[in-house]
Amino acid sequence: MAPLADTAxxxxxxxxxxxxxxxxxxVCLRGDGVERHPxxxxxxxxxxxxxxxxxxxxRVYLQPLQALRFSLMDPG
Ligand SMILES: [Zn+2]
Incomplete structure (x- = not known):
C-alpha cells in the first residue's frame, strides 16, 4: 500500500x-497527539x-514558506 501523502x-x-x-x-481528523517528524x-x-x-x-509536503512557518511553531 502506498503511503498516504498530502499537501499542507x-x-x-x-x-x-x-x-x-x-x-x-x-482517519480520525484529530490534530492533538499526532507525532510529527519534520x-x-x-x-x-x-x-x-x-x-x-x-x-x-x-507525510505532508510543504511549500518553502510553509516549511519556514512550521519551523517557527511552538513544538508540541
Ligand atoms: Zn487518527
Whole structure:
C-alpha cells in the first residue's frame, strides 16, 4: 500500500492552531497527539506524521514558506 501523502493547506500567516489542523490525522481528523517528524531541510520539505490512535502514518509536503512557518511553531 502506498503511503498516504498530502499537501499542507495552511497559509503562512495562519495561527499555530490552523497549522496543526492541516497536519491532522486523515482517519480520525484529530490534530492533538499526532507525532510529527519534520524534514524541512531537503529539496522537498515535508513532515512525516503518525497517529498512535489509528496506527497510521502519512507525510505532508510543504511549500518553502510553509516549511519556514512550521519551523517557527511552538513544538508540541
Ligand atoms: Zn487518527
Amino acid at each position: 493547506r495552511f497559509r503562512t500567516n495562519d495561527p499555530d492552531v490552523l497549522v496543526s489542523a492541516s497536519l491532522a490525522c486523515p 524534514a524541512l531541510d531537503g529539496y522537498d520539505p515535508s513532515v512525516e506524521c503518525g497517529c498512535p490512535r489509528c496506527d497510521v502514518r502519512w
